[in-house]
Amino acid sequence: MTNKELVAELSDNLGWTQVRVSEVLAQTVEQINSQLADNATITIPNFGVFQTRKLGERISVNPQTKQRLLVPPKISVNFKPASLLKEKYK
Known part of the structure; x- marks a missing residue:
């Protein structure tokens, strides 16, 4: 579903x-982006939890050249679906 389709669907449902x-x-x-930038956890009932996680630096190997590279630390956004959502789409 695209953003345009979502907007149209919500518009019909909400009037x-x-x-x-x-x-x-x-x-x-x-607002979600702003909260995640501040390392906040966002919980949406019956949907799930968004949170950021800091990944440390690590060593990666290029499979073609076998050259080892240092991958810098970064922040990743994780989503954990609510149990209700997990059960619904099992």
């Missing part, structure tokens, strides 16, 4: 204009 739904959706995504 809102597509412009209003698009603004609310954009604001929601912006």
